[in-house]
Every structure is written in C-alpha cells, then in structure tokens.
Amino acid sequence: xxxxxxxxxxxxxxxxxxxxxKGEGDMTPSYVISPxxxxxxxxxxxxxxxxxxxxxxxxxxxxxxxxDPTGVFTLYSGEYQKDVxxxxxxxxxxxxxxxxGKSKTYxxxxxxxxxxxxxxRIIEVNADIRDNWILETCxxxxxxxxxxxxxxxxxEKNPFQLRKLGxxxxxxxxxxxxxxxxxxxxxxxxxxxxxxxxxxxxxxKDESPELENESKKEKIEKPEKNEKKDISEEKTEEKQDEExxxxxxxxxxxxxxxxxxxxxxxxxxxxxxxxxxxNGIDKDIIEEALNSLMDKGLIYEPILGTIKST
Numbered sequence: 001x002x003x004x005x006x007x008x009x010x011x012x013x014x015x016x017x018x019x020x021x022k023g024e025g026d027m028t029p030s031y032v033i034s035p036x037x038x039x040x041x042x043x044x045x046x047x048x049x050x051x052x053x054x055x056x057x058x059x060x061x062x063x064x065x066x067x068d069p070t071g072v073f074t075l076y077s078g079e080y081q082k083d084v085x086x087x088x089x090x091x092x093x094x095x096x097x098x099x100x101g102k103s104k105t106y107x108x109x110x111x112x113x114x115x116x117x118x119x120x121r122i123i124e125v126n127a128d129i130r131d132n133w134i135l136e137t138c139x140x141x142x143x144x145x146x147x148x149x150x151x152x153x154x155x156e157k158n159p160f161q162l163r164k165l166g167x168x169x170x171x172x173x174x175x176x177x178x179x180x181x182x183x184x185x186x187x188x189x190x191x192x193x194x195x196x197x198x199x200x201x202x203x204x205k206d207e208s209p210e211l212e213n214e215s216k217k218e219k220i221e222k223p224e225k226n227e228k229k230d231i232s233e234e235k236t237e238e239k240q241d242e243e244x245x246x247x248x249x250x251x252x253x254x255x256x257x258x259x260x261x262x263x264x265x266x267x268x269x270x271x272x273x274x275x276x277x278x279n280g281i282d283k284d285i286i287e288e289a290l291n292s293l294m295d296k297g298l299i300y301e302p303i304l305g306t307i308k309s310t
Contacts, residue, residue, distance in 0.1 A: 004029060005170060006044040006100055008137040012070030012193045013038065018113045019181040020105050032103040032115055035182050036144040036190060037151075037175030040103045043117065045073055046125060046133035048297035048310050049097045052088050064088050066097065067297025069134060069200040070193045074116045075101065084119045091122075094300045094310055096130045098123050131201055138194045144171065145187050145194075151175050152185075192244075199248070200298070247289070253279055254289040255298060259309050266308035 013034050021039075023030040032040045047068040055063045060079040065072050077085040091097065101119040108114075147167050151157050157179055162172035178185065257275050261267035269290075276286045290307065293299045299309050 004041040006042045007038050007040045008044055008133065008140050009034060009038050009040065010070040010137055010141060010193055010197065011045075011047070011066075011068050011073045013141065013190060014040070014043070014073065014103075014115060015071055017115050019177070020113075021177065030103075030105075031174075032105060033174055033177045033181065035178055035185050036141065036148055037171055037178040038144060039170050039174035039177070042100065042102055042120075044098070044100050044133075045117070046096065046098045046130045047073065048130075048300075049088075049091055049093050049095045050294075050297060050300060051093055052091070054089075060085070062088055066099065067295065068137075069197040069296055069298075072295060072297075073099075074114075075099070075119050076104065076116055077119050081119065084122055087122050088119070091124060094297070096125045096127060098125045098129065098133070134197050134201060138197050141190060141194055143167075144175075145190055147171060147175055148178070148185060149187060151179060196248075200296075247292075250281055250285060251289045251293055253281065254286060255293055255309065258299060258307055262308055266302055266306040269305045269307060272307060 013036055014032070017032045017034045017040075019033045021031045021033060029041045032038075034040065045066065045068070047066040050065050050067055050072075052062055052064040055061050055076075056078075062077050062085055064075040064077070066075065067073075075088075077088055079085070099117065099119050100121045101117040104116045104118050106114040106116065147162060147165075150165055151162055154161055157176055159169065159172035159176050162175060163169060167175075254272070254276055257272055257279075258267050261271055261275065272290070273283060273286050277283060281289075290299070294301070297310060299307050302308055
C-alpha cells in the first residue's frame with residue numbers, strides 16, 4: 001500500500017472543505033476534497049502554534065491551534081499518538097512548528113462538517129522555514145487554481161483530460177470531485193488568499209504579484225456565464241473589494257503600531273488603542289483588527305492586556 005502524498009495546503013482552503021470520500025474498511029484511505037481539488041489524506045503544514053489545551057479529564061487528549069496567514073488549523077492528538085501529544089504539551093507557545101498529519105472530519109449532524117488534523121509528527125522550526133512553506137504553498141495553490149480554471153472550461157470534465165494537460169493523477173481526480181460537489185467555486189477568493197500570504201512575506205510592498213496562467217499568460221478569471229451580472233451586483237462586489245482593502249490597510253497600521261510600541265514584554269493594549277485612535281481608527285475597528293491579526297498568528301497575548309508580534 002503506497003504512502004499517501006502529504007499535501008501543502010493553507011488553512012483558508014482546508015477549512016472550506018465540506019466533502020469527504022469515505023474509505024471502506026481499515027485498509028482503504030479516506031480523503032477530504034478541498035474546493036480546489038486537493039485530495040487530502042495526509043498533509044504538511046507550518047505555522048504558529050498558538051495554544052494547546054487538554055480536553056479530557058485524564059489529559060490524554062489535547063487540542064491545539066496552528067495559524068498561517070489565511071486561517072487556523074485545529075489539531076487533536078490523543079493516547080495513540082503519545083509522543084506527539086507529549087511534544088505538543090512541552091512546546092512553549094507561541095512557536096513556529098512543522099506538522100505532518102492526517103485529515104480528520106466530524107459531522108455531528110446533517111449539514112454540519114468540521115475538518116481537523118491528527119498530527120503524526122511535530123517539530124519546532126524557525127521563521128525562515130515557515131516563510132519558505134508559505135511561498136511554496138502559494139505556488140502549489142496557484143497551480144490548483146489554474147487547474148480548476150482549465151477544468152471549468154472543459155465540456156467533458158474528467159481526470160484524463162486534466163492529466164493530458166500535465167496535472168497529477170491525484171489532483172486531476174480531486175478537481176473532478178470538487179466540481180461535482182461544490183457549487184460556484186470562487187477562484188478569486190483563493191487568489192486573494194495567495195495575495196494576502198505574499199503580502200505577509202512582503203509587508204512593505206504595495207501590491208502582490210499578479211497570478212497568471214503560465215501557459216497563456218492571462219489573468220485567471222472564471223469562465224464567462226451566459227447571463228451578465230447586473231449593475232447592482234457589480235457595485236456590491238466593488239464595495240466589498242474596497243472594504244477588504246480598507247481592512248487590510250487598518251490591520252497593517254495596527255500591526256506596525258504594535259511593533260513600534262512593543263518592548264521585550266510586549267505593548268500594552270491601551271497604548272495600542274490610544275496610538276491607533278490618533279491615526280483616526282475607531283476603537284471598535286481596532287479591536288476587530290487585533291482579533292483578525294491574532295487569528296492569522298501575526299500577534300499573540302503573552303499576558304492579559306499585553307500584545308506582542310510573532
């Protein structure tokens with residue numbers, strides 16, 4: 001039985017997954033199918049370990065969270081992964097960690113679908129290794145976006161047609177499953193995830209590199225539908241884009257404020273708020289930005305009321 005590929009995938013894509021191919025019996029693997037066609041049984045992720053919590057009375061089951069620039073992975077480790085569980089409990093958070101693990105799902109009721117990771121191995125790494133993982137995962141995610149785009153244009157959507165374009169067997173199969181089971185896959189959303197991640201690596205750049213179709217050097221857009229968008233829908237999308245740009249700019253200002261104020265112990269919450277208000281940012285907006293930055297693993301709260309950048 002061949003060892004499954006360990007996929008590099010951002011939390012933002014993995015957590016959007018709502019479909020699983022269930023294996024029959026102990027020897028047949030199950031796969032989480034992401035909206036971009038990643039056929040995930042095993043995965044390789046790197047991010048900021050932000051917290052580890054014992055969730056059983058005897059302490060044999062722990063829950064942990066790892067942040068990347070697009071979201072948060074949830075990990076569960078128990079007595080059958082004792083070495084990993086012990087390692088998680090010994091790591092002083094926050095810390096950069098690399099994890100190889102298996103995809104897990106939980107469906108408490110119909111219409112509810114949660115994904116998590118069961119770690120097989122975890123080690124601490126440095127910021128450079130984390131940054132390299134982000135860059136490599138951007139490239140791989142871009143390839144999946146392009147493959148989905150190509151598949152959307154095909155009259156007959158099957159793995160064979162995608163493989164003829166040079167895509168792997170696993171990705172070709174995963175994309176065809178994704179197109180069957182996800183309605184209205186928003187490629188622009190995942191392009192934005194890549195741009196946000198690149199912006200994280202290059203915070204001083206005003207713009208992220210454009211994503212292009214390698215074979216045709218054209219911007220990736222969804223295949224045109226027969227019906228045209230009405231004006232109100234276009235205006236809504238424009239407004240949403242403006243709001244996202246504004247939020248990103250506010251988060252950048254708040255993060256820079258923290259870096260300017262923090263010492264060895266961090267920056268006081270009140271000082272951050274006061275300084276940001278001087279820049280014309282409303283207090284509630286500041287709090288939203290702080291929460292978003294925490295979710296992305298860019299900042300953390302070592303002690304109550306004090307914020308540090310990672």
